[in-house]
Amino acid sequence: xxxxxxxxxxxxxxxxxxxxxxxxxxxxxxxxxxxxxxxxxxxxxxxxxxxxxxxxxxxxxxxxxxxxxxxxxxxxxxxxxxxxxxxxxxxxxxxxxxxxxxxxxxxxxxxxxxxxxxxxxxxxxxxxxxxxxxxxxxxxxxxxxxxxxxxxxxxxxxxxxxxxxxxxxxxxxxxxxxxxxxxxxxxxxxxxxxxxxxxxxxxxxxxxxxxxxxxxxxxxxxxxxxxxxxxxxxxxxxxxxxxxxxxxxxxxxxxxxxxxxxxxxxxxxxxxxxxxxxxxxxxxxxxxxxxxxxxxxxxxxxxxxxxxxxxxxxxxxx
Amino acid sequence: xxxxxxxxxxxxxxxxxxxxxxxxxxxxxxxxxxxxxxxxxxxxxxxxxxxxxxxxxxxxxxxxxxxxxxxxxxxxxxxxxxxxxxxxxxxxxxxxxxxxxxxxxxxxxxxxxxxxxxxxxxxxxxxxxxxxxxxxxxxxxxxxxxxxxxxxxxxxxxxxxxxxxxxxxxxxxxxxxxxxxxxxxxxxxxxxxxxxxxxxxxxxxxxxxxxxxxxxxxxxxxxxxxxxxxxxxxxxxxxxxxxxxxxxxxxxxxxxxxxxxxxxxxxxxxxxxxxxxxxxxxxxxxxxxxxxxxxxxxxxxxxxxxxxxxxxxxxxxx
Numbered sequence: 001x002x003x004x005x006x007x008x009x010x011x012x013x014x015x016x017x018x019x020x021x022x023x024x025x026x027x028x029x030x031x032x033x034x035x036x037x038x039x040x041x042x043x044x045x046x047x048x049x050x051x052x053x054x055x056x057x058x059x060x061x062x063x064x065x066x067x068x069x070x071x072x073x074x075x076x077x078x079x080x081x082x083x084x085x086x087x088x089x090x091x092x093x094x095x096x097x098x099x100x101x102x103x104x105x106x107x108x109x110x111x112x113x114x115x116x117x118x119x120x121x122x123x124x125x126x127x128x129x130x131x132x133x134x135x136x137x138x139x140x141x142x143x144x145x146x147x148x149x150x151x152x153x154x155x156x157x158x159x160x161x162x163x164x165x166x167x168x169x170x171x172x173x174x175x176x177x178x179x180x181x182x183x184x185x186x187x188x189x190x191x192x193x194x195x196x197x198x199x200x201x202x203x204x205x206x207x208x209x210x211x212x213x214x215x216x217x218x219x220x221x222x223x224x225x226x227x228x229x230x231x232x233x234x235x236x237x238x239x240x241x242x243x244x245x246x247x248x249x250x251x252x253x254x255x256x257x258x259x260x261x262x263x264x265x266x267x268x269x270x271x272x273x274x275x276x277x278x279x280x281x282x283x284x285x286x287x288x289x290x291x292x293x294x295x296x297x298x299x300x301x302x303x304x305x306x307x308x309x310x311x312x313x314x315x316x317x318x
Numbered sequence: 319x320x321x322x323x324x325x326x327x328x329x330x331x332x333x334x335x336x337x338x339x340x341x342x343x344x345x346x347x348x349x350x351x352x353x354x355x356x357x358x359x360x361x362x363x364x365x366x367x368x369x370x371x372x373x374x375x376x377x378x379x380x381x382x383x384x385x386x387x388x389x390x391x392x393x394x395x396x397x398x399x400x401x402x403x404x405x406x407x408x409x410x411x412x413x414x415x416x417x418x419x420x421x422x423x424x425x426x427x428x429x430x431x432x433x434x435x436x437x438x439x440x441x442x443x444x445x446x447x448x449x450x451x452x453x454x455x456x457x458x459x460x461x462x463x464x465x466x467x468x469x470x471x472x473x474x475x476x477x478x479x480x481x482x483x484x485x486x487x488x489x490x491x492x493x494x495x496x497x498x499x500x501x502x503x504x505x506x507x508x509x510x511x512x513x514x515x516x517x518x519x520x521x522x523x524x525x526x527x528x529x530x531x532x533x534x535x536x537x538x539x540x541x542x543x544x545x546x547x548x549x550x551x552x553x554x555x556x557x558x559x560x561x562x563x564x565x566x567x568x569x570x571x572x573x574x575x576x577x578x579x580x581x582x583x584x585x586x587x588x589x590x591x592x593x594x595x596x597x598x599x600x601x602x603x604x605x606x607x608x609x610x611x612x613x614x615x616x617x618x619x620x621x622x623x624x625x626x627x628x629x630x631x632x633x634x635x636x
Contacts, residue, residue: 104407135456136456142475144480147469151465
């Protein structure tokens with residue numbers, strides 16, 4: 001297959017690109033390098049089966065021309081900055097919803113009908129059922145990020161209904177692993193590098209979250225795309241466990257051999273729209289034969305090892 | 319209160335404007351007159367408490383200036399053209415989502431924090447529970463229209479969470495009554511005027527739908543805005559009954575004393591993204607003391623009487 005991967009130089013997508021190439025597929029990677037890192041696709045660029053297009057998803061001409069001839073789209077580009085939605089409310093609409101619309105229209109113009117999409121467990125808002133299944137009670141959105149993702153999901157399923165597309169929608173928990181560039185392990189490590197004696201923790205540290213290792217995430221995407229046969233296929237992707245932020249801090253400090261004073265900003269939530277508890281029911285994807293190989297603790301430590309071994313990743317962000 | 323009403327010259331909003339004025343409120347009506355009808359606000363224009371601003375919601379400068387000094391917003395403007403979403407996929411995004419974003423930003427710029435919003439029962443996609451409650455299982459969107467409304471709902475609830483707004487979200491069934499300008503009664507009446515001997519029916523005529531009389535709908539909005547106290551208040555608005563399209567055809571033909579040959583286009587759905595069964599659980603709004611006064615049959619006949627008495631409404635649309 002000739003795959004089109006958006007956000008190809010990003011954390012998850014660059015790992016997906018490598019996996020697709022290793023499986024013998026051709027890949028066109030599309031990235032605007034606003035948050036993507038050229039070093040993440042150094043390996044891919046050595047392959048004759050990889051082509052990089054440096055452009056923005058809001059540039060519809062570049063997009064339509066780059067996507068031509070591809071068989072399937074993996075749309076992973078996004079504004080993944082969950083915390084600062086209220087600082088720039090239009091950014092999520094533009095980067096997540098309108099960009100998705102542009103991808104769908106470029107597909108339609110080129111007769112491409114298969115799309116995999118990275119959504120988020122944040123679409124459940126403050127869920128009332130744990131672990132949360134895909135058909136949980138109709139959520140009330142609490143973040144502009146989660147809302148832009150649910151709107152993009154709905155665009156995709158409307159194109160499936162209206163234009164005969166097939167969609168694979170993945171609602172991720174936070175993903176960990178190699179090429180990780182943002183999230184709590186990043187933030188804590190960056191803060192501890194600056195001052196090992198103390199650590200500011202957003203909220204009360206009791207937020208319960210689930211995490212998934214990036215290679216386990218990609219396993220699931222590959223299995224779903226191969227085996228799921230519905231017109232619209234929606235899957236939660238997460239671990240069958242969760243941890244408290246405080247536990248994760250423990251693992252990080254143990255690895256770094258640090259005993260910082262913990263300074264909690266207080267409150268149940270780390271930021272506006274933060275969900276104090278994320279724990280997804282992943283029995284639907286497990287029923288297709290998927291099993292994650294790494295625990296949350298292993299994922300956190302692997303991520304930390306990666307950041308320690310790649311100081312440029314931390315330095316690349318102020 | 320000084321109310322800001324978007325889509326003020328439209329079917330439901332113009333009735334709401336009259337009601338707000340009758341209750342002693344001041345109203346600023348905003349409409350671009352793309353589908354709005356000047357004759358619907360002839361009465362309102364005679365009131366010293368009514369001000370009309372003729373502008374588009376995509377004109378953010380006009381919007382910010384018109385909304386200044388208002389206490390509450392009733393955002394009813396929309397692309398309400400459900401059937402033709404796939405003919406122009408960006409229209410729903412622009413008219414329903416971006417327009418709502420513009421309204422919210424104009425409110426934020428002016429310190430206005432209370433918004434009532436007309437959503438739709440279409441957000442439930444093809445529901446699995448009937449009557450469908452507000453917290454029905456997480457739906458898969460089947461229409462661009464329904465999806466643009468759920469995205470607008472989520473924007474509003476995100477502004478409630480992020481900026482301290484209070485939201486009143488109403489998921490309407492199809493509304494009937496005076497100033498009705500589109501929908502099945504309109505279509506059937508228009509077709510029968512052109513040729514009383516036959517009637518084309520989209521689908522198999524067995525679609526089951528619920529309808530609500532416009533004054534009952536406005537009663538519910540007024541009661542909810544007065545009595546609901548949550549940050550985000552979501553209400554289904556419909557009747558505790560539904561009818562088959564064929565039943566409604568029977569009432570219409572009886573009133574017109576016609577016996578046309580019925581020509582079904584066939585299939586369970588009238589169009590792409592049509593929901594063959596819409597029936598909402600309205601116990602949440604009923605618990606606030608609301609009771610509709612008109613049955614579906616009375617609503618259909620009242621609508622037909624209105625169209626018969628106002629031939630210009632039918633003539634205004636090709």
